[in-house]
Amino acid sequence: AQKITQTQPGMFVQEKEAVTLDCTYDTSDPSYGLFWYKQPSSGEMIFLIYQGSYDQQNATEGRYSLNFQKARKSANLVISASQLGDSAMYFCAMREGHSGAGSYQLTFGKGTKLSVIP
Amino acid sequence: DSGVTQTPKHLITATGQRVTLRCSPRSGDLSVYWYQQSLDQGLQFLIQYYNGEERAKGNILERFSAQQFPDLHSELNLSSLELGDSALYFCASSVGEFTGELFFGEGSRLTVL
Numbered sequence: 001a002q003k004i005t006q007t008q009p010g011m012f013v014q015e016k017e018a019v020t021l022d023c024t025y026d027t028s029d030p031s032y033g034l035f036w037y038k039q040p041s042s043g044e045m046i047f048l049i050y051q052g053s054y055d056q057q058n059a060t061e062g063r064y065s066l067n068f069q070k071a072r073k074s075a076n077l078v079i080s081a082s083q084l085g086d087s088a089m090y091f092c093a094m095r096e097g098h099s100g101a102g103s104y105q106l107t108f109g110k111g112t113k114l115s116v117i118p
Numbered sequence: 119d120s121g122v123t124q125t126p127k128h129l130i131t132a133t134g135q136r137v138t139l140r141c142s143p144r145s146g147d148l149s150v151y152w153y154q155q156s157l158d159q160g161l162q163f164l165i166q167y168y169n170g171e172e173r174a175k176g177n178i179l180e181r182f183s184a185q186q187f188p189d190l191h192s193e194l195n196l197s198s199l200e201l202g203d204s205a206l207y208f209c210a211s212s213v214g215e216f217t218g219e220l221f222f223g224e225g226s227r228l229t230v231l
Contacts, residue, residue, distance in 0.1 A: 043206060043224065043225050043227070044222065044223075045222035046120070047120070047219055047221055050219050091161065095220075105166055105174055106151075106161075106163060106220060108160060110160050111160070
């Protein structure tokens with residue numbers, strides 16, 4: 001089973017509107033972290049926002065917020081007031097916390113391509 | 119600018135050759151991670167180092183190796199290159215071994231002809 005599922009290969013949003021990018025995850029580990037990254041056409045991976053599994057409040061960073069629903073295992077990214085520069089690939093990722101030696105690498109979803117329309 | 123520096127940005131080489139990709143983590147970060155992004159496999163974790171020691175291995179081929187030096191910079195060595203190794207290779211760093219956000223470099227785009 002996939003650990004990170006992003007069901008929207010592509011999304012369109014009108015400039016200045018809000019958009020929600022979906023992400024569901026699968027883990028049995030009680031300790032984990034969820035990340036969103038933006039990858040513009042230039043290729044770099046830009047960190048947007050982080051949510052820890054024990055965080056009580058939803059994470060927010062400027063126009064980005066993470067709608068964390070733990071029971072539903074979803075971590076949707078909400079971008080408010082979309083801008084043309086938001087057009088990019090968006091990746092959801094998870095880091096699981098294991099006991100012992102641990103492996104804290106990120107597992108990425110396949111991404112959602114967001115296109116902002118003027 | 120994430121503060122993670124990768125060189126070279128672009129590299130074109132032939133099958134069977136060997137290349138070395140270099141990464142300087144953000145100042146103060148002790149963990150370095152290598153990722154491969156290809157069209158068919160997406161983003162795949164390769165390997166993690168923390169303060170010079172290997173911490174975790176992902177889908178890294180035996181033809182690939184990496185190390186982290188005392189000054190914390192890291193190198194990823196790719197040998198006996200095949201066409202399928204063409205990809206964008208990212209380095210990322212974080213302050214701790216188990217905590218902290220991962221910040222990615224701009225990547226090294228490898229093309230194997």
